[in-house]
Amino acid sequence: MVETDSVVGPTGEQLTLKDLPPKDTKRWVVRRKAEVVAAVRGGLLSLEDACRKYTLSVEEFLSWQRAIDEDGLLGLRTTRVQDYRQDKSKIQNH
Template identity: 70%
Template sequence: MAAVRGGLLSLDEACSRYTLTVEEFLSWQTSIDQHGLAGLRTTQLQEYRKKQEYH
């Protein structure tokens, strides 16, 4: 994520390297921005999604 933001790695290169779609990468980036690294934990994502559904 930091390498893409810093211009060291393109979005396409990162997605290829880590076998991600652009949508997955951007979703991960949004989770980190909103919730920090804990936002990438599966259980944490599930909790955040539940909270968002109720709002």
């Protein structure tokens, strides 16, 4: 269910449903991830609709949201391999 017609995007622009990435997006650059997170947070798109439209797991979407909360847009640049390497290095250093 859509609660609004537009939301403020990650760089301050107004986003509407037509501005969101296409449903067949394969390459998830920072801007596209951030736009989907902004759309869900702003009520433009529900979490369920976003996951269905983009074939995302809830966990993957929540990881994008968490990355933004913790490190801003730069947090979305981290890959899973980088996350794994950071976690492994923390364990080895303790």
